[in-house]
Amino acid sequence: MGAATQAMRALFDHRPWNWATMATWTLGYALSYLLLQLVLAAMEVTGTHRVEGDEAISLAIDLRALPQNADPDVWRPCLERRRRQLPWVGWATTAVLFLFTGLVAWAAAVGNAQAWTVWALVALFAASSAAPRAWAASRARVVERLLSQLV
Numbered sequence: 001m002g003a004a005t006q007a008m009r010a011l012f013d014h015r016p017w018n019w020a021t022m023a024t025w026t027l028g029y030a031l032s033y034l035l036l037q038l039v040l041a042a043m044e045v046t047g048t049h050r051v052e053g054d055e056a057i058s059l060a061i062d063l064r065a066l067p068q069n070a071d072p073d074v075w076r077p078c079l080e081r082r083r084r085q086l087p088w089v090g091w092a093t094t095a096v097l098f099l100f101t102g103l104v105a106w107a108a109a110v111g112n113a114q115a116w117t118v119w120a121l122v123a124l125f126a127a128s129s130a131a132p133r134a135w136a137a138s139r140a141r142v143v144e145r146l147l148s149q150l151v
Contacts, residue, residue, distance in 0.1 A: 003121055004100045005029075007107035017107065017118050057082055061142050072150040079150075083143045090136025094129055101125040 005025045057078050060066055066075065101122055108118035 003125070004103050007100075007104045017115060019117075054078075060146060061139055064142050064145070066146055066149055070150070076147065076150055079143050079147050083140060083147070086136045086140045086143065090133040093132035093136075097125060097129040097132065101129060 003022055003026070005022070056067070057075075060070075060075075061082070104118065104125060105122045108115060108122055
Protein backbone atom coordinates (compact mmCIF):
# COMPACT_ATOMS: atom_id res chain seq x y z
CA MET A 1 0.00 0.00 0.00
CA GLY A 2 2.85 2.38 0.72
CA ALA A 3 4.29 1.88 -2.77
CA ALA A 4 0.88 2.45 -4.36
CA THR A 5 0.39 5.63 -2.34
CA GLN A 6 3.86 6.85 -3.30
CA ALA A 7 3.16 6.02 -6.95
CA MET A 8 -0.04 8.06 -6.91
CA ARG A 9 1.76 10.99 -5.30
CA ALA A 10 4.51 10.75 -7.92
CA LEU A 11 1.96 10.72 -10.73
CA PHE A 12 -0.57 13.27 -9.56
CA ASP A 13 1.64 15.65 -7.58
CA HIS A 14 4.49 15.36 -10.11
CA ARG A 15 7.00 14.54 -7.39
CA PRO A 16 9.99 12.22 -7.78
CA TRP A 17 9.90 8.88 -6.00
CA ASN A 18 10.74 9.24 -2.33
CA TRP A 19 11.71 6.04 -0.55
CA ALA A 20 11.43 7.61 2.91
CA THR A 21 7.87 8.71 2.20
CA MET A 22 7.02 5.25 0.89
CA ALA A 23 8.46 3.66 4.04
CA THR A 24 6.46 6.07 6.20
CA TRP A 25 3.20 5.27 4.37
CA THR A 26 3.95 1.54 4.54
CA LEU A 27 4.61 1.74 8.28
CA GLY A 28 1.39 3.71 8.75
CA TYR A 29 -0.64 1.12 6.85
CA ALA A 30 1.02 -1.72 8.79
CA LEU A 31 0.27 -0.07 12.13
CA SER A 32 -3.33 0.60 11.06
CA TYR A 33 -3.73 -3.04 10.07
CA LEU A 34 -2.25 -4.18 13.40
CA LEU A 35 -4.63 -1.89 15.29
CA LEU A 36 -7.58 -3.24 13.30
CA GLN A 37 -6.56 -6.82 14.11
CA LEU A 38 -6.28 -5.96 17.82
CA VAL A 39 -9.75 -4.37 17.79
CA LEU A 40 -11.22 -7.41 16.03
CA ALA A 41 -9.51 -9.73 18.52
CA ALA A 42 -10.88 -7.68 21.42
CA MET A 43 -14.37 -7.84 19.91
CA GLU A 44 -14.05 -11.61 19.58
CA VAL A 45 -13.00 -11.96 23.24
CA THR A 46 -16.02 -9.93 24.35
CA GLY A 47 -18.29 -12.01 22.14
CA THR A 48 -19.49 -9.21 19.87
CA HIS A 49 -17.82 -10.72 16.81
CA ARG A 50 -17.60 -14.46 16.38
CA VAL A 51 -17.51 -16.76 13.40
CA GLU A 52 -18.21 -20.20 14.74
CA GLY A 53 -15.78 -22.84 13.60
CA ASP A 54 -13.53 -20.59 11.49
CA GLU A 55 -10.67 -20.74 13.98
CA ALA A 56 -10.95 -24.52 14.21
CA ILE A 57 -11.08 -24.87 10.41
CA SER A 58 -8.03 -22.63 9.97
CA LEU A 59 -6.14 -24.57 12.63
CA ALA A 60 -7.01 -27.90 11.00
CA ILE A 61 -5.79 -26.60 7.64
CA ASP A 62 -2.60 -25.25 9.21
CA LEU A 63 -1.96 -28.56 10.97
CA ARG A 64 -3.14 -30.54 7.92
CA ALA A 65 -5.17 -32.77 10.20
CA LEU A 66 -8.69 -33.02 11.51
CA PRO A 67 -9.32 -33.19 15.26
CA GLN A 68 -9.89 -36.68 16.64
CA ASN A 69 -13.56 -35.96 17.36
CA ALA A 70 -14.39 -34.20 14.07
CA ASP A 71 -18.08 -34.67 13.30
CA PRO A 72 -18.43 -35.06 9.49
CA ASP A 73 -21.86 -33.40 9.51
CA VAL A 74 -20.35 -30.28 11.07
CA TRP A 75 -16.94 -30.22 9.38
CA ARG A 76 -17.96 -31.08 5.81
CA PRO A 77 -20.04 -27.89 5.20
CA CYS A 78 -17.37 -25.71 6.79
CA LEU A 79 -14.57 -27.26 4.72
CA GLU A 80 -16.64 -27.07 1.55
CA ARG A 81 -17.33 -23.39 2.19
CA ARG A 82 -13.60 -22.80 2.68
CA ARG A 83 -12.85 -24.73 -0.52
CA ARG A 84 -15.21 -22.39 -2.44
CA GLN A 85 -13.67 -19.27 -0.87
CA LEU A 86 -10.01 -20.05 -1.50
CA PRO A 87 -9.90 -19.56 -5.29
CA TRP A 88 -11.59 -16.17 -4.94
CA VAL A 89 -9.12 -15.09 -2.27
CA GLY A 90 -6.20 -16.06 -4.50
CA TRP A 91 -7.59 -14.32 -7.57
CA ALA A 92 -8.65 -11.17 -5.72
CA THR A 93 -5.26 -10.77 -4.05
CA THR A 94 -3.49 -11.38 -7.35
CA ALA A 95 -5.69 -8.76 -9.03
CA VAL A 96 -4.83 -6.19 -6.37
CA LEU A 97 -1.12 -6.94 -6.77
CA PHE A 98 -1.41 -6.51 -10.54
CA LEU A 99 -3.12 -3.15 -10.02
CA PHE A 100 -0.33 -2.07 -7.67
CA THR A 101 2.26 -3.30 -10.17
CA GLY A 102 0.64 -1.34 -12.97
CA LEU A 103 0.36 1.79 -10.87
CA VAL A 104 4.02 1.66 -9.80
CA ALA A 105 5.10 0.88 -13.39
CA TRP A 106 3.13 3.90 -14.59
CA ALA A 107 4.84 6.05 -11.96
CA ALA A 108 8.23 4.67 -12.95
CA ALA A 109 7.64 5.43 -16.63
CA VAL A 110 5.93 8.79 -16.33
CA GLY A 111 6.89 10.39 -13.04
CA ASN A 112 10.38 9.18 -12.26
CA ALA A 113 12.45 9.41 -15.42
CA GLN A 114 12.64 5.61 -15.72
CA ALA A 115 14.47 5.25 -12.36
CA TRP A 116 15.87 1.71 -12.14
CA THR A 117 15.07 1.49 -8.42
CA VAL A 118 11.38 2.04 -9.06
CA TRP A 119 11.49 -0.51 -11.90
CA ALA A 120 13.09 -2.94 -9.44
CA LEU A 121 10.05 -2.42 -7.20
CA VAL A 122 7.81 -3.14 -10.20
CA ALA A 123 9.73 -6.37 -10.82
CA LEU A 124 9.35 -7.34 -7.15
CA PHE A 125 5.58 -6.77 -7.27
CA ALA A 126 5.29 -8.68 -10.54
CA ALA A 127 7.29 -11.61 -9.16
CA SER A 128 5.23 -11.74 -5.98
CA SER A 129 1.89 -11.65 -7.80
CA ALA A 130 1.92 -15.43 -8.28
CA ALA A 131 2.26 -16.09 -4.54
CA PRO A 132 -1.40 -15.55 -3.50
CA ARG A 133 -2.70 -18.02 -6.10
CA ALA A 134 -0.06 -20.59 -5.12
CA TRP A 135 -0.93 -20.14 -1.44
CA ALA A 136 -4.67 -20.52 -2.14
CA ALA A 137 -4.07 -23.61 -4.30
CA SER A 138 -1.92 -25.17 -1.59
CA ARG A 139 -4.60 -24.53 1.04
CA ALA A 140 -7.28 -25.92 -1.30
CA ARG A 141 -5.31 -29.17 -1.69
CA VAL A 142 -5.15 -29.48 2.10
CA VAL A 143 -8.91 -28.87 2.32
CA GLU A 144 -9.49 -31.59 -0.30
CA ARG A 145 -7.39 -34.04 1.74
CA LEU A 146 -9.29 -33.15 4.90
CA LEU A 147 -12.61 -33.65 3.13
CA SER A 148 -11.48 -37.05 1.90
CA GLN A 149 -10.68 -38.04 5.50
CA LEU A 150 -14.24 -37.39 6.65
CA VAL A 151 -16.21 -40.61 6.72
